[in-house]
Amino acid sequence: MSVSTTAPYITTIGLEIHVELNTNSKMFCGCKVAFGGKPNTRTCPVCLGLPGSLPVVNERAVEHTIKIGLALNCEIFRSSVFHRKNYFYPDMPKNYQISQYESPIASAGSLDIPNGVTRRIGITRVHLEEDTGKSIHAGGSGRIADSDYSLEDFNRAGTPLVEIVTEPDIRSPEEARAFVSELRAILETLEVSDVRMEEGSLRVDANVSVREQGESGHGAKVEVKNMNSIRSVGRALEYEEERQRRALGAGDVLVQETRHFDERSGSTSPLRTKEYAFDYRYFPEPDLVPFEPSERWVGNIRSSLPELPAARRARFASEYGIGATDIGILTASTAVADWFEQAAVAYGGDAKRIVNWVIADLFGLLNEAGIELSASKIAPSGLADLVKLIDTGAISGKQAKLVLAEMFASGGEPGAIAEAKGLRQESDASTIETVVDEVIAANPDAAAKIMAGGVNTIGFLVGQVMKKTKGQANPALASELLAHKLT
Amino acid sequence: MASELVWKSSFGLAGALESGDVSAVDVVRAFIDRSGEVDGRLHGYLRRSDEDVLASARLADERRAAGRTRSSYDGIPVAYKDIFVTKGITTTCGSRILGDWLPPYDATVVERCSAAGLLSLGKTNMDEFAMGSSTENSAFGPSKNPWDLERVPGGSSGGSAALVAAGAIPWAWGTETGGSVRQPASLCGVVGVKPTYGLVSRYGMVAFASSLDQAGPIARTVKDAAALLELAAGADPRDSTCIPERPPRLLDGIDRGIEGMRIGVLESHGDAEAEKGVQTRVDEAYTRLQKLGARLEPVALPSFEFGISAYYLIAPAECSSNLARYDGVRYGYRAEGEDIVKMTSRTRAEGFGAEVKRRIMLGTYALSAGYYDAYYGKAQRVRTLITKELEKAYSSFDLIVCPTSPTTAFKLGERSEDPLAMYLSDVLTVPVNLAGNAAITVPCGASPTDGLPVGLQIIAKALDEQTMFRAAYAFEQDLGWISSPEGRPPL
Numbered sequence: 001m002s003v004s005t006t007a008p009y010i011t012t013i014g015l016e017i018h019v020e021l022n023t024n025s026k027m028f029c030g031c032k033v034a035f036g037g038k039p040n041t042r043t044c045p046v047c048l049g050l051p052g053s054l055p056v057v058n059e060r061a062v063e064h065t066i067k068i069g070l071a072l073n074c075e076i077f078r079s080s081v082f083h084r085k086n087y088f089y090p091d092m093p094k095n096y097q098i099s100q101y102e103s104p105i106a107s108a109g110s111l112d113i114p115n116g117v118t119r120r121i122g123i124t125r126v127h128l129e130e131d132t133g134k135s136i137h138a139g140g141s142g143r144i145a146d147s148d149y150s151l152e153d154f155n156r157a158g159t160p161l162v163e164i165v166t167e168p169d170i171r172s173p174e175e176a177r178a179f180v181s182e183l184r185a186i187l188e189t190l191e192v193s194d195v196r197m198e199e200g201s202l203r204v205d206a207n208v209s210v211r212e213q214g215e216s217g218h219g220a221k222v223e224v225k226n227m228n229s230i231r232s233v234g235r236a237l238e239y240e241e242e243r244q245r246r247a248l249g250a251g252d253v254l255v256q257e258t259r260h261f262d263e264r265s266g267s268t269s270p271l272r273t274k275e276y277a278f279d280y281r282y283f284p285e286p287d288l289v290p291f292e293p294s295e296r297w298v299g300n301i302r303s304s305l306p307e308l309p310a311a312r313r314a315r316f317a318s319e320y321g322i323g324a325t326d327i328g329i330l331t332a333s334t335a336v337a338d339w340f341e342q343a344a345v346a347y348g349g350d351a352k353r354i355v356n357w358v359i360a361d362l363f364g365l366l367n368e369a370g371i372e373l374s375a376s377k378i379a380p381s382g383l384a385d386l387v388k389l390i391d392t393g394a395i396s397g398k399q400a401k402l403v404l405a406e407m408f409a410s411g412g413e414p415g416a417i418a419e420a421k422g423l424r425q426e427s428d429a430s431t432i433e434t435v436v437d438e439v440i441a442a443n444p445d446a447a448a449k450i451m452a453g454g455v456n457t458i459g460f461l462v463g464q465v466m467k468k469t470k471g472q473a474n475p476a477l478a479s480e481l482l483a484h485k486l487t
Numbered sequence: 488m489a490s491e492l493v494w495k496s497s498f499g500l501a502g503a504l505e506s507g508d509v510s511a512v513d514v515v516r517a518f519i520d521r522s523g524e525v526d527g528r529l530h531g532y533l534r535r536s537d538e539d540v541l542a543s544a545r546l547a548d549e550r551r552a553a554g555r556t557r558s559s560y561d562g563i564p565v566a567y568k569d570i571f572v573t574k575g576i577t578t579t580c581g582s583r584i585l586g587d588w589l590p591p592y593d594a595t596v597v598e599r600c601s602a603a604g605l606l607s608l609g610k611t612n613m614d615e616f617a618m619g620s621s622t623e624n625s626a627f628g629p630s631k632n633p634w635d636l637e638r639v640p641g642g643s644s645g646g647s648a649a650l651v652a653a654g655a656i657p658w659a660w661g662t663e664t665g666g667s668v669r670q671p672a673s674l675c676g677v678v679g680v681k682p683t684y685g686l687v688s689r690y691g692m693v694a695f696a697s698s699l700d701q702a703g704p705i706a707r708t709v710k711d712a713a714a715l716l717e718l719a720a721g722a723d724p725r726d727s728t729c730i731p732e733r734p735p736r737l738l739d740g741i742d743r744g745i746e747g748m749r750i751g752v753l754e755s756h757g758d759a760e761a762e763k764g765v766q767t768r769v770d771e772a773y774t775r776l777q778k779l780g781a782r783l784e785p786v787a788l789p790s791f792e793f794g795i796s797a798y799y800l801i802a803p804a805e806c807s808s809n810l811a812r813y814d815g816v817r818y819g820y821r822a823e824g825e826d827i828v829k830m831t832s833r834t835r836a837e838g839f840g841a842e843v844k845r846r847i848m849l850g851t852y853a854l855s856a857g858y859y860d861a862y863y864g865k866a867q868r869v870r871t872l873i874t875k876e877l878e879k880a881y882s883s884f885d886l887i888v889c890p891t892s893p894t895t896a897f898k899l900g901e902r903s904e905d906p907l908a909m910y911l912s913d914v915l916t917v918p919v920n921l922a923g924n925a926a927i928t929v930p931c932g933a934s935p936t937d938g939l940p941v942g943l944q945i946i947a948k949a950l951d952e953q954t955m956f957r958a959a960y961a962f963e964q965d966l967g968w969i970s971s972p973e974g975r976p977p978l
Contacts, residue, residue, distance in 0.1 A: 045592050049812050051585065052572040052594060052691040054726050086808050090827055095811035144827060152816065281854035283863060286697035286805055288727050
């Protein structure tokens, strides 16, 4: 039995999250913000830090940061300044990063995470800075220390980057995962970032410490880096929590260090220890003037905030009567929630019918094809029309699945597809009655059993009716007629 | 013997071009000839482009013939301190570390002067990264003072000042951080201006200390200096610290005189006390201002004496960060090394000169954790104190006057082994940079002690360049020194 399950341990986690904003231009120059591209093509004297160049603040980036701050219930600073963070690294054009230090744009907020019971996680600060370029280290392990040479791509340099720092309020890897997931949904709703973890537009670092119950303080702080998906946030932190518990259980002393998460092995390993402690020598950026967002501007931003995921979840429950699990699935992404809501409105009936079709059927098709909902050919109104066809009895639920598959493949209208495929449901009672009579005549034994009270065998006769009508008979109607005649 | 044209002011040259007495080619050729005649001794230029500028002059003449002049100065040559980046033209900032870097863009100052038809004759010598008061810190050898070739022209804009004084260029651009325009202009007997911080865009000026750096014109006359400044002044969307309001019209009312102006005479002592020859000429200047109708009264600005101390924390702190980009990775000089740390260390060890290294180390130290408040933080408080003290003085005075430099030009090598003595060259100019105010130096004759030029400094509140130029112009006209044979160096 592992020590971790017997000894009472307390886990403390704080997150540092970097979000690349999706502004048109970079933080301090007019170069385009985009992912990838031919190296060093989206650069200019400013983002290359050429001698004589000067930064000019991107107002849209400040607006995005204020939005994030407001969505995280933060206070917005009346006067905010940029600071220089000084350190040498070859992918940093000026060898200092323009960042924020004493007066970030937003601070002292919180985010409630819906993880079984709602937990409130404190937000220490939300600040704005510039991203660095990207180094590609050739040879060795792929890290700078033992590489043969390194190439630098400055396309990313100067991309607006928001750093969100939480209080050490998170108590488990699952909570951390839920926090990132909720934050990601908020950022998506605000439309301020592409939030693609795999492309690095959302980057999560975690500080994890485990201590025995009754011990004061938080224990040695271990920073975990390189978690490239929400799933790996959970995996990395579970591994790290377990590692620290075992170490403490074995009587080892944990050290403060930075550890690298390896996606393949699912484990963390220490990064090369720093030879010296960094002293970033922060000082106010003299090339920029302090900026003072007016109360009016902040007020306008506040009143134009979209409905945030928590509010939407509450509304989905009250307005559509959807259960918590389904709401969780539908609101994990803004795009899906929007899509669902458009379909529900177009349908107009009981939204739970739409929920089932989206979660059970549409998601299955998306998973099979390996695409996002946004890339699918089915429009929300198309799904609504399809469910209406079932409601009117024009097609059966089984037929509807075939129609949906075709809509998914070709993007056509459900009615037209059903017609082209000859998929229709016979709901005329007299037509079905003829078939029912033929089936009863052909299956006297089964009919006799039903008449003797063996209602269970009615399914067999319904099947025969369906078979004879090549699946077009309305099964409910067939069943009703059979029951009527035989009981 | 070069043409008399080179002693004309730019105003005079503009008139001669307008009347058709001379062509831009004539003007440019005269300055090329004069430059060729004197620059072997002065070493004011780091680079000259005689052929290019002649070709440009021909185009300027064509424009004039077609009635499409870009301004009344179209076709007049200018020189830029090598701190201004110039598209496709080597820019070294007086340092080895920039190597053969070719800037892909023009500084705003260069762009605006070119738009007015000014023709660049070359890039001028300077102390490395503008750190120095003698040009002896140039990686390419010092410039000399045209009044005495054994003496320094001052610095860091020493190349520009020496060339203007020698008639090798009618006007030139320098830059200031702590006196780098005024001090060399004073030591070379010409006019130099430190505009209000933010009046001229810093875009394309290689940064030394961003909160202090400011471009300034050097010319032989007050009017020329005002005119050159006016060409470049004004808001620039590429520089957030540039003043967004429309700049004052600097030539308007320049000849209205100084009747009734209230002028404070700085009481100086200690390190700021001027040598006897300088004090004699400056005292005469005060009397002249009084004679011209100004009301002079002594003013004490005790915080001035802390200026140098505050400056030598703030400027190195900013420079330690601004100069971090010279690492051999992307452009400029690179020394080979087995890994990134060794490559960068060697590049910087070989690429930077001693004074630059000294200031990077001072600044790094001043910003370090645990020392920030005691050094950088305290220096910023002194800066605020100086600014407030000046502001208070402006409630009683329109202008403040004092010597520009406590001494006349010193000998090459005289202070280069004693950084502190060198730093004190700027004791009277530095406080103005810290406060972001405007100031001008205007020649007030040669010192009776050594025959070298002495400069009178006139300090004005921020954006009050008009009053400053008015006083300087009235003084210059009444003295008449610059237009007399005594105002030309014996070269």
